[in-house]
Amino acid sequence: ELAAYPPRLNCAVELLDRAIERGLGDRPAFHTHAETWSYARLQATANRIAHALVDDLGIIPGNRVLLRAPNTPLLVACWFAVLKAGGVVVCTMPLLRTREIAYTADKAEVALALCDVRCLEECEPAMRTRLDGTPRANGRTVAFGGDGGAGSLEALMSGRPDTFAAVDTAADDVALIAFTSGTTGQGKGTMHFHRDVLAVCDCFPPHLLGLRPDDVCCGTPPLAFTFGLGGLVLFPMRAGASAVLLEQGSPPNLLDAIERFRATVSFTAPTAYRAIAGLLAAGDHDVSSLRICVSAGEALPLATFEAWKAATGIAIVDGIGATEMLHIFISASGDDIRPGSTGRVVPGYEAKVIDAHGAEVPRGTVGRLAVRGPTGCRYLGDPQRQRAYVQHGWNLTGDSYVQDADGWFWYQARTDDMIVSSGYNISGPEVESALLLHDAVQECGVVGLPDAERGQLVTAFVVCKPGVTADETMVRTLQDFVKATIAPYKYPRRIVFVDALPRTATGKLQRYRLREGAK
Numbered sequence: 001e002l003a004a005y006p007p008r009l010n011c012a013v014e015l016l017d018r019a020i021e022r023g024l025g026d027r028p029a030f031h032t033h034a035e036t037w038s039y040a041r042l043q044a045t046a047n048r049i050a051h052a053l054v055d056d057l058g059i060i061p062g063n064r065v066l067l068r069a070p071n072t073p074l075l076v077a078c079w080f081a082v083l084k085a086g087g088v089v090v091c092t093m094p095l096l097r098t099r100e101i102a103y104t105a106d107k108a109e110v111a112l113a114l115c116d117v118r119c120l121e122e123c124e125p126a127m128r129t130r131l132d133g134t135p136r137a138n139g140r141t142v143a144f145g146g147d148g149g150a151g152s153l154e155a156l157m158s159g160r161p162d163t164f165a166a167v168d169t170a171a172d173d174v175a176l177i178a179f180t181s182g183t184t185g186q187g188k189g190t191m192h193f194h195r196d197v198l199a200v201c202d203c204f205p206p207h208l209l210g211l212r213p214d215d216v217c218c219g220t221p222p223l224a225f226t227f228g229l230g231g232l233v234l235f236p237m238r239a240g241a242s243a244v245l246l247e248q249g250s251p252p253n254l255l256d257a258i259e260r261f262r263a264t265v266s267f268t269a270p271t272a273y274r275a276i277a278g279l280l281a282a283g284d285h286d287v288s289s290l291r292i293c294v295s296a297g298e299a300l301p302l303a304t305f306e307a308w309k310a311a312t313g314i315a316i317v318d319g320i321g322a323t324e325m326l327h328i329f330i331s332a333s334g335d336d337i338r339p340g341s342t343g344r345v346v347p348g349y350e351a352k353v354i355d356a357h358g359a360e361v362p363r364g365t366v367g368r369l370a371v372r373g374p375t376g377c378r379y380l381g382d383p384q385r386q387r388a389y390v391q392h393g394w395n396l397t398g399d400s401y402v403q404d405a406d407g408w409f410w411y412q413a414r415t416d417d418m419i420v421s422s423g424y425n426i427s428g429p430e431v432e433s434a435l436l437l438h439d440a441v442q443e444c445g446v447v448g449l450p451d452a453e454r455g456q457l458v459t460a461f462v463v464c465k466p467g468v469t470a471d472e473t474m475v476r477t478l479q480d481f482v483k484a485t486i487a488p489y490k491y492p493r494r495i496v497f498v499d500a501l502p503r504t505a506t507g508k509l510q511r512y513r514l515r516e517g518a519k
Ligand code: 3UK
Pocket: 180, 225, 226, 227, 228, 295, 296, 297, 298, 299, 300, 318, 319, 320, 321, 322, 323, 324, 326, 327, 328, 342, 397, 398, 399, 411, 414, 425
């Protein structure tokens, strides 16, 4: 199925320079509301940044570079520049707070940060000081997207040649470290090789999307989320197509972009499709340019599938992917969809449903999803988690599934405690850690409770310290505190004050009892 990749390979060269060689230089690569970047402009900008990285900032092959920005063409140029310089991209969500950035920088041992001026405030302290309070050895943050003053990336780039000889990397050198939230509350870094970046372009999109050079992709996920990276950068560029980059990926903004840029392909989460279907029903809009709509991140509710079909005539392509796998490995396809099912295994991958001992269960039986293919999980510095995720060569994503007699996969639930709310994976223990930093909190447990709008609602069960008034004011105080401590989208939308938390004899919190008790 998959073409074999040569042993020496730089995915930035394959995606960007090859596009120019194929004569796409003048074609649009990225659109924003302000401007359109051609492939040639992207290449020239990436090359000048690569010179700045190597000549001024001392980046050598293997160095990890933290990137941080809303979805912009300049972020994409930085992404390619780091890879051309032989570095490793560590992209972070713009919503992350200083603690989370410091954790990421510690884990990935980054050598430098390139950061959009609009999210500099949280980045600079995280780069200066490690989580343990000691100074970071390579704590420099270089800003871009501002006035281009002294020390900015633009100043370092100016006058640089717009050609750059890309570092000759191995196909199995690490190209990017993508972070996901973990069940234990700490983000997990997952490493992906140069060839993995091409493999995801050559599996899901050609077989299930059939992208063409005149396609215009758009979507809401940040480029730090590999769902967004694939759909908005890697897939369109591999096909010579273009993508619309939105700095604020809200449903109304996505709808606006679809209309304004006559977008043909969309990538977003089920909740956004549901929200946009509502907007379409309420107003006069034209989304007739769309031909493919991809949903991922959480299970696609049948009601959302049907609302979208009724509003647009388009059957959403559901696909399950994971940061560990880089992108989608089970999905439906445009003309072959069973509503309510995630779909069938993507060509190039294998998937099966297994029991606790690793044996395949009979069709129609619930079990754990196991998948393998050209990409797979490589946790950064976490052999214990690696052994849990990859067993006998199969990746265990932590999801339970049923496979029917015809090979279609039907999603059941996550097998771990991760909360999935509005398409975001939120770790309960991470929210707990944030709450526990507040003086009023004695102990707490955070779980996801079913919610029609968001899939799950982050709900905190909180035991207050003696003397604390547990009222509505305290609810808001704790919510604001969490928003200021970690990425705001993780805050508990519901807080329930309790006298005690259910625990095992060994003192472990029993989350399932919190969830059941709330019913
Ligand atoms: C859940 C789904 C049901 C599932 C992702 C597309 O979501 C992505 O990566 P994450 O690491 O989370 C992975 C977990 O999310 N999930 C994702 N898609 C679906 N559940 N139906 C779906 N369609 O629990 C999975 O294990 O954040 C998605 C591409 C790249 C990605 N990183």
